[in-house]
Amino acid sequence: MKLEMITEGLKELLLENHYNPATIHFYERDWKKSHTFLMNEYGDTEYEMERGLRYLEKQYSLITRYNDGTLPQQRVQLLRVVHMLEDYSLHKVLSRRYYASKNPLTVGESYSSLFREYTDCLGSSELSASTINHYKGIATVFLDSLTQRKILSARQITMDICNSYLKTLAGYSFKTVEQNVCDIRHFLRFLYSSGNMPDNYAEKLHMPPISRSAKIPSAWQADELKAMLAAIDRNNPTGKRN
Numbered sequence: 001m002k003l004e005m006i007t008e009g010l011k012e013l014l015l016e017n018h019y020n021p022a023t024i025h026f027y028e029r030d031w032k033k034s035h036t037f038l039m040n041e042y043g044d045t046e047y048e049m050e051r052g053l054r055y056l057e058k059q060y061s062l063i064t065r066y067n068d069g070t071l072p073q074q075r076v077q078l079l080r081v082v083h084m085l086e087d088y089s090l091h092k093v094l095s096r097r098y099y100a101s102k103n104p105l106t107v108g109e110s111y112s113s114l115f116r117e118y119t120d121c122l123g124s125s126e127l128s129a130s131t132i133n134h135y136k137g138i139a140t141v142f143l144d145s146l147t148q149r150k151i152l153s154a155r156q157i158t159m160d161i162c163n164s165y166l167k168t169l170a171g172y173s174f175k176t177v178e179q180n181v182c183d184i185r186h187f188l189r190f191l192y193s194s195g196n197m198p199d200n201y202a203e204k205l206h207m208p209p210i211s212r213s214a215k216i217p218s219a220w221q222a223d224e225l226k227a228m229l230a231a232i233d234r235n236n237p238t239g240k241r242n
Helices: 003-016 021-042 049-060 062-067 073-091 109-123 129-148 159-167 174-193 222-230 237-241
Strands: none
Touching: 003 021, 003 073, 021 049, 021 073, 049 062, 049 073, 062 073, 073 159, 109 129, 109 174, 129 159, 129 174, 159 174
16 A cells, blocks of 8 residues: 555544644654655555665664664654554554553444443443453454444444454464454454344454464574673663663
């Protein structure tokens, strides 16, 4: 997908989700730099993650500075820019935004009544408070994803939409994906049993093929890691944090 199409859709979602104008300006400024980079390097504006990472390296030496330990903490946010572009190009949603403490995730008006039904159902169950909160949290994220995609009724949900949502979990650990699938199944069962959805997709939703032992490969040798850790000065707050 071309960068212009991605950024146009992303800006619309940022505005709809009440992002701070200064934050939107930060993203737009970097999108312009990315556009210039793509044209200069490739002669077109087709976007993919590999190109995004090359942009970060050329513009900010981000990967090099990360490897040599000189990357400022504020520059880490630039990775968020690249991930946002990639996620929108694949899923058409503003993903991973529910971590933002200044802009917490809420259920939109289209699903507010349905969500109240679900929370009432959970409240009358014998589930623990922590389990109920987890179910509510995942349901909120799922409903937010539907709203972003302009799917404003549970009756519009299809199996393809459910599977598309699961694809947004790419990159998370096996346990996180497993928990999300479990919680989404619970919510889908509620939608079906309450008459809000015509088909029981919960029975058709399966775990994506993820290895339980999958992990990010390491390019570091054991002695290099020990030397890196030994170089940290633990006698000050910054060193303790690192």
